[in-house]
Amino acid sequence: MEYPELLEEIFHAVQPYVGKGKVADYIPALAQIPADKFGMSLCLMDGREYVIGDADEPFSIQSVSKVFSLVLALNRLGSQVWERVGKEPSGNAFNSLVQLEYENGIPRNPFINAGALVVTDWLLGCSVDPTIELLAWLREATSNPGIHVDLEVADSEWEHRDRNAALTHFMKSCGNIHSSVDRVLRTYFEHCSIAMSCRDLARAGLLLAGHGKSPRCSDRFLTRSQAKEVNALMLTCGTYDAAGDFAFRVGLPGKSGVGGGILAIIPNLMSIAVWSPALDAKGNSMAGVEALERFTTLTGISVF
C-alpha cells in the first residue's frame, strides 16, 4: 500500500477514537481546543511528505518540546547534560516529587517535568535566550518562519505553575537549579507553549530519523550517537507512565504531549507526527496512539 492510501485508511479507521477521551483541562487555554481534531503527517528522509486531516493546523506541542529542548542542550553542552539528569524510566507520574526527594533532586530523565526543567536551566546557563534559539532552529528545520510561542498558553501555564514551581524550588534546594526559579519556569512554559502543526513536527523530527543530520538542514546538529540516545530515551521514557505500553503497541521511539500531539521516529526512514486533542487516562492522545499502532501494524515497521 502506498503512503497516501495508508493515511486514508488510518484516517477512517481512527474516526471512532477521535474525540474519545478527555482534552487536557488543567489550564483554560488548552481546555477550549475542539476534541474532534485529527491530523497526521509523514516526512521521509528522501524528501517526500504526506499529510491528512488537520495536519496543517498549529497546536500546543507541550511535552513534545522536551525533545527539542534536549536536542538543543545536547548540541550546546554535549554529554555534560547527563551530569544533572538521569537516563532511566521513572516508574512514577510525570510530575511526582517522591523519586526526586529519594534521589536528592536528580530527575530520572529529561522527559519528566523535573528533568525538562533541569535541561531548561542548563540552556539558561549557556544562552541569553534559549527560546529564541529554539525557535530559530525549529523555523529552519521546518522551513516555517511562523513557528511561535503561543503567549496565551504560556501565560495560562504560568498562572497554574504551582506543581512545576514545587519541583523547581525543590531541585534548587538540592543545588540542581542554578538560575532563578521564575526564569526557569517562564522559559520552560515558553517551550511547552510553542505552536506547531503536524507537518512542522514531522519535519523537525527528521533530525532524529537522520541520526543527527536532517536532510532539510545544512549542518549536522547532533552526533550520530547523541541522536540514537535521544531515540532510545523516547522509547523508554517518551510517553509518561505508559512507555512500556507504547513500546508494545507502536514499537517506535515516540514523545507525546498533553496538547494531543505525538512525534514518532523510524530511524533512517521517516518521522511521523500525529495530533488529536482527546487524551487517554495516561495523558496520551487516544486517536494518536491508535493511528500510530495501525501504521506500524499495516506497514510491519517496528524497531522490534
Next chain:
Amino acid sequence: MEYPELLEEIFHAVQPYVGKGKVADYIPALAQIPADKFGMSLCLMDGREYVIGDADEPFSIQSVSKVFSLVLALNRLGSQVWERVGKEPSGNAFNSLVQLEYENGIPRNPFINAGALVVTDWLLGCSVDPTIELLAWLREATSNPGIHVDLEVADSEWEHRDRNAALTHFMKSCGNIHSSVDRVLRTYFEHCSIAMSCRDLARAGLLLAGHGKSPRCSDRFLTRSQAKEVNALMLTCGTYDAAGDFAFRVGLPGKSGVGGGILAIIPNLMSIAVWSPALDAKGNSMAGVEALERFTTLTGISVF
C-alpha cells in the same frame, strides 16, 4: 531539692554537652550564634519563676513558633483548623514532600513545616496581619513589650526559602493553600524569626500548663480541651523525627526549634524553657534535651 538548687545542679551537669553538636547553619543568620550558650527558665503556675545561665538572652525561636501559631489559629478558628491539617505523627523528615504527595497535600500535623504553612495560611485568611497579632499576644503573655521579629533572620530565611517554597507551591497545587505562596512564606518566616529569651518562652508556655488560661493573662485563650490537644500534639509530634525518643527520655510535651530552644510543659504545674544552640543529629538542642531529661529524672515528674 528546691528549684534553685535543682537548676544549679542541672546547669553543671550539662556543661559537657554545651557546645557539643552542630549549630544550625542552613541560613547564615543562625550559623553565627555562639555554640556555648545555655539558659533555662522555670515558670510555675503559682507565679514563681527560676532562671539560670543565659536565660535572658533572646534567640530565634524557630519551630517553637509553630506552637504559638497553632494556638492563635485555634483561638481564631477553633476545630476548623483540623480540616486542612492532620494530628498524626509523620514518620518522615520535617520538610519531606513524600507523605504530602501520597496524602494529596494534607500535612500530617501542624508541627512539620508543611503543617505550619497551612496554619499560617489559615491565619492569613482571618487576619490582616497575623504577625502583629501573634506579637501582641506574646508581649501580653510575657509582660515583655520588646518581643519582635528578627528581620535579619527573616530575610535570611526568605533567601533560602526553596524547600519551604516547594512545600507551599505543592500544597497550593492541591488546593490546600489559599493566599499567595509568597505571602504565606513571608509570614511563616516572620513567625520563625521571633526572638525570645528562655524567660519569655517559659512565661508564654504557661498558657498550656494552665490548660488554656494563663495566670499571667486576664482572658482564657483556649478551651481546656484545645489546650490538652496542643499538649498531646507536642508530645507525639513536637521534636521532629525524635518524638518517640523525647517521650522516652523526657516524658513531657515539648516543642523544639533549630535555634536551640525547647519549650516543655508540665500540665497544671509549670512551663519550662531551655536554650542551647548546638543540635543533635535530629535537630534538637543537645544540652537542652539533656537538661530536660535530668530535670524529670531528678524531680520524678513525667506524664508517664
Next chain:
Amino acid sequence: MEYPELLEEIFHAVQPYVGKGKVADYIPALAQIPADKFGMSLCLMDGREYVIGDADEPFSIQSVSKVFSLVLALNRLGSQVWERVGKEPSGNAFNSLVQLEYENGIPRNPFINAGALVVTDWLLGCSVDPTIELLAWLREATSNPGIHVDLEVADSEWEHRDRNAALTHFMKSCGNIHSSVDRVLRTYFEHCSIAMSCRDLARAGLLLAGHGKSPRCSDRFLTRSQAKEVNALMLTCGTYDAAGDFAFRVGLPGKSGVGGGILAIIPNLMSIAVWSPALDAKGNSMAGVEALERFTTLTGISVF
C-alpha cells in the same frame, strides 16, 4: 462521681456505638464474634476493681499482646531490645513494608507488626518457649490460671499469615530475624491469640500503672524507667495510625487490638481495659475509644 456510677453512665452513653463499625474479618475465627459485646474494667493501684458489661468474657487480645511481649523482652534483655527496633511513630499502616525497606529492615517501633515480630525473635533467642513464659506471667499478674492461647485463632492466623510472613522474611533478608521465620510467626500468632477478659487485662496492666511493680505481684518486673518508656510508646504508637487522634480524644497511654480490646494506663492510679469488637476505620474499637474518651472527660483525668 464514684467509679460504679461512672461505669454505669459510660455504659449507657456508649450503647449507640456498640456494634457500630466492623468486626475484624481477616480471619474467620475473629469474624464470628458477636459485634454487640461491651465490657469495661477498672483496676486501681489500691486494690479496688470495678467492672461492667461483658467484663468477664475472654476475647482475643490480638495486638494488645504486643505490650506484654515487649514487657517480657525488657525484663529479659533490658535496653538491648532497642538495638533491633526503633521507638518512633511510623506514620504508616501497621503492616506496611515501605518504611521497612527504606530503613533496612529495622521496624519503627515494637507496636507495629514488624516490630512485634522482632521482639518475638528476641524472646525466642533467650527462652525455650516464650509463650509459656508469657502465660505464666499473665496468670500470676491476673490471678487467673485459666489464661490460655486460643488455638483455633492461632491456627486461623497461621492460615492467613502471608502479610506477616512477608514482613518476617524481609527482615530476615536484612539480618534482623535470627530464628526460623515459621517459628517466629507461630510464636507471634500464639501471643496474638491469647484470650483474656477485661478484668484480666486491667489487672495485667497494673504493672505499667505501677511503673514496673504491680501491687498484685511480689517482684518488680521492670525498672521504673522501663515502665515509663512502655507508657510513652503506648501513647505515641499504641493505636495504629490513629495515635495522634487517641492522644487528642483520650489523652492516656493506650494499646488497642483488632479483637476490639484496648488497655489504657493512668500512671500511679489505675489500669483500664475496655472491649467491644466492632472497629472504626483505623482498626480501633469504636465503642471502646468512645468509652475511654468519656471516662477521661468525666473524671478530668488526662496525662496532658
Next chain:
Amino acid sequence: MEYPELLEEIFHAVQPYVGKGKVADYIPALAQIPADKFGMSLCLMDGREYVIGDADEPFSIQSVSKVFSLVLALNRLGSQVWERVGKEPSGNAFNSLVQLEYENGIPRNPFINAGALVVTDWLLGCSVDPTIELLAWLREATSNPGIHVDLEVADSEWEHRDRNAALTHFMKSCGNIHSSVDRVLRTYFEHCSIAMSCRDLARAGLLLAGHGKSPRCSDRFLTRSQAKEVNALMLTCGTYDAAGDFAFRVGLPGKSGVGGGILAIIPNLMSIAVWSPALDAKGNSMAGVEALERFTTLTGISVF
C-alpha cells in the same frame, strides 16, 4: 569486517574489563565462579554461528530465564498473562517491595523478581511441571539435550530465599499468587538455576530474532506480535535499573542475569549471547555490556 574478525577484535578489546567488577555472592554457589571468564556467541537467522572464548561453558543463566518463562507463559496463556503483571519499567530495584505495596501486589513487569514469580505462578496453574516443559523447549531450540537445572545452585537459592519469599507472600496476601508460596519459589529457583552456555543461549534467543518462529524449530512458538512485545519489554525493562543506560550504550533489546550472562536480540538478523561473571554496580556483566556496546558500534547496528 566479517563476524569472526569482529569477535576477535571485541574479545581483545574487552580484556581490560574481564574480571573487573564483582561476581555475584549472594549465594555461595555463584560466588565461587572464576571472575575471568568471557564467552560470546552469535547465532544468525540464516544458520551461521560464531563463537569465541568460553562460549561453550555452561553458566547459571539466572534472570535471563525470566525471558524464557515469559515466552512459555505467552505460548500457554496468551495475553491473559497481562492480567496479573504490568508492562512498564519499574524505576525501582529488581527486588523492591515498595512499588508492589503501592500498587496492590501487581508487579510492574515480568522481568523484576516479583513479576517473574507471578509468571511462574501462572505456569504452575496450567502445567504439572513447568520446569520440565521449559527444559524440553530449551533442549529442542538449542539442539542440546544436556541443558539442565543446576541443583546445587537451586538449593542455594532456596537457602537464601528470604527476599523472594517476602515478595511472594506479599503478593499472595494481595491475591496475586495462587499456588503455594514454597512451590512458586522452588519452581522459580529451578528456572534461575538452569545452566546454559553462550552457544545455547544465542540459539534459544533465535526465537525472538525470528519474531516467534525460530529457524531451528519446526513450529511457531509465539505470534509475531507476542515476540515483538517480548523484545520491547527486554529493551525497556531487561537490565534491572539500568535499562535506559543499556538502551543508550547498546541500543538492542537485552536481558541480563547476575550469573554474568546477557542475551541480546537483533530482530530479523541474529541473537547474541555474552557471558562474563564480574558485574557492575547495577548487576549487569561489566565485560558483557562492553562487548555488546562494541559490537553495535563496530557494526553500526542498533534499533535506534
